[in-house]
Amino acid sequence: MTEKIRFTPAFVQTKNARNFDAVMSGLLMGKGGAREGDERLGCIWGRAGRGKTRTVQTWAAKSGSAYVETVSVWSELDFLQALARELGVRQVAWRRGRCFDLVINAMLTNPVPVFVDEAERFGQRYLEIIRDIAKITGGVIVLVGEEELPHLMRQNRRVWSRTYQEMEFEPVSQSDVIMYVKSTTTLPLSAPAAEIMHKASGGDLRIVRRDTINLTHAANSLRRHGEVDGELARIACKVGLRG
Amino acid sequence: MAEHYTETVLAAVNELGREVTAAEIGHYLHIQTQRVHKKMLNVLSVLCISGRIARVRQGVYAPIRNQQPQTIELRQVMWRVLKMRRRVTVEDLQTMAGASYVYASDWLRMLEDKGVVRKVGIDGEHFAVWQLIATDAELPADDKEAARLRTYRSKKKEALAKMRSARTLINQAIAAMEEEEKG
Numbered sequence: 001m002t003e004k005i006r007f008t009p010a011f012v013q014t015k016n017a018r019n020f021d022a023v024m025s026g027l028l029m030g031k032g033g034a035r036e037g038d039e040r041l042g043c044i045w046g047r048a049g050r051g052k053t054r055t056v057q058t059w060a061a062k063s064g065s066a067y068v069e070t071v072s073v074w075s076e077l078d079f080l081q082a083l084a085r086e087l088g089v090r091q092v093a094w095r096r097g098r099c100f101d102l103v104i105n106a107m108l109t110n111p112v113p114v115f116v117d118e119a120e121r122f123g124q125r126y127l128e129i130i131r132d133i134a135k136i137t138g139g140v141i142v143l144v145g146e147e148e149l150p151h152l153m154r155q156n157r158r159v160w161s162r163t164y165q166e167m168e169f170e171p172v173s174q175s176d177v178i179m180y181v182k183s184t185t186t187l188p189l190s191a192p193a194a195e196i197m198h199k200a201s202g203g204d205l206r207i208v209r210r211d212t213i214n215l216t217h218a219a220n221s222l223r224r225h226g227e228v229d230g231e232l233a234r235i236a237c238k239v240g241l242r243g
Numbered sequence: 244m245a246e247h248y249t250e251t252v253l254a255a256v257n258e259l260g261r262e263v264t265a266a267e268i269g270h271y272l273h274i275q276t277q278r279v280h281k282k283m284l285n286v287l288s289v290l291c292i293s294g295r296i297a298r299v300r301q302g303v304y305a306p307i308r309n310q311q312p313q314t315i316e317l318r319q320v321m322w323r324v325l326k327m328r329r330r331v332t333v334e335d336l337q338t339m340a341g342a343s344y345v346y347a348s349d350w351l352r353m354l355e356d357k358g359v360v361r362k363v364g365i366d367g368e369h370f371a372v373w374q375l376i377a378t379d380a381e382l383p384a385d386d387k388e389a390a391r392l393r394t395y396r397s398k399k400k401e402a403l404a405k406m407r408s409a410r411t412l413i414n415q416a417i418a419a420m421e422e423e424e425k426g
Binding site: 008009010011029054057058060061062064067069 | 297299305307320323324327328334337338339340341
């Protein structure tokens with residue numbers, strides 16, 4: 001009796017994840033204690049569904065970094081309060097200036113990298129606040145967003161000149177698909193199967209995940225536990241909804 | 244010899260522990276001649292190329308530190324993931340925090356008992372979704388785990404006490420036998 005194939009979730013080191021690690025190493029180079037070196041901004045951007053947020057959150061959770069996801073209705077005070085809370089300030093202030101000071105104190109006391117997700121929602125005014133925080137604390141602040149973000153940052157020369165690292169989250173590659181399926185199901189993909197799954201995903205990691213789950217079901221119901229051929233991959237991709 | 248000097252320069256950069264100029268490193272190593280200074284510059288260059296130290300800008304070097312220096316407890320990583328995402332599945336905790344299925348499920352159930360999260364349904368792939376409802380909550384202590392540890396510690400203490408008394412008795416017996424042999 002053959003054993004059932006199971007889908008075991010795992011964080012797969014895709015090309016984007018590896019590049020992100022390299023970006024963070026570059027940003028943190030020489031940063032060991034409080035106020036060491038100059039301020040450094042990072043810019044991580046890419047279309048939705050490429051795994052930006054998940055990669056950043058995983059890194060932030062494991063490294064103990066501060067992570068703020070912006071909300072469209074936020075004012076500057078709301079942003080500063082959220083950042084202060086993330087940095088461990090228990091009693092946040094209700095005035096912008098005071099809250100800014102609390103953020104500065106917190107970052108000087110505990111210099112951790114700060115991630116601001118969906119930062120493209122912010123206008124130039126917020127970028128100036130972020131630049132001020134980075135300038136005063138000498139810290140590392142990474143802005144994460146979609147395609148508009150690098151344009152927004154480039155418009156502000158003082159922000160762009162402090163941006164040490166920029167990285168685009170690219171569509172998942174065929175080798176990423178092979179690695180993902182192998183890591184989560186142990187099923188090896190044949191070249192045609194990898195091509196079909198890669199094409200069907202359109203570079204979106206969420207669709208790769210969904211098709212991989214479908215592939216597991218298909219492999220179990222058809223009792224096919226060896227290398228995945230093109231036919232099985234086509235069945236798995238067909239089951240998923242297409243946008 | 245060259246290897247030894249490379250290690251000496253590397254140790255100096257690490258001990259200084261911040262961005263330092265070549266002159267500062269030279270001063271730290273008590274370099275007095277131009278020839279040795281040049282040798283140190285060559286070694287710094289080799290260390291930079293091999294990725295063991297970083298060159299921040301011309302003439303300024305820094306030690307390379309581990310990007311994730313502190314070890315964070317697994318449940319703290321899971322807690323951070325929950326705070327960031329607000330809605331998580333067990334799969335999220337498995338992939339993002341590296342927890343096992345059983346540990347992540349137990350932990351979420353413990354949080355549900357404490358009123359920190361609520362099970363709100365299932366996602367597209369039939370994974371249960373948990374919503375953070377106490378957004379201002381601090382990481383709650385795991386009572387079950389704490390109780391297990393308390394029991395373990397008390398049993399360990401008891402066993403150690405018994406072993407100590409046994410050791411005393413054995414020592415007494417040995418002493419008595421030795422005395423008898425002498426007599």
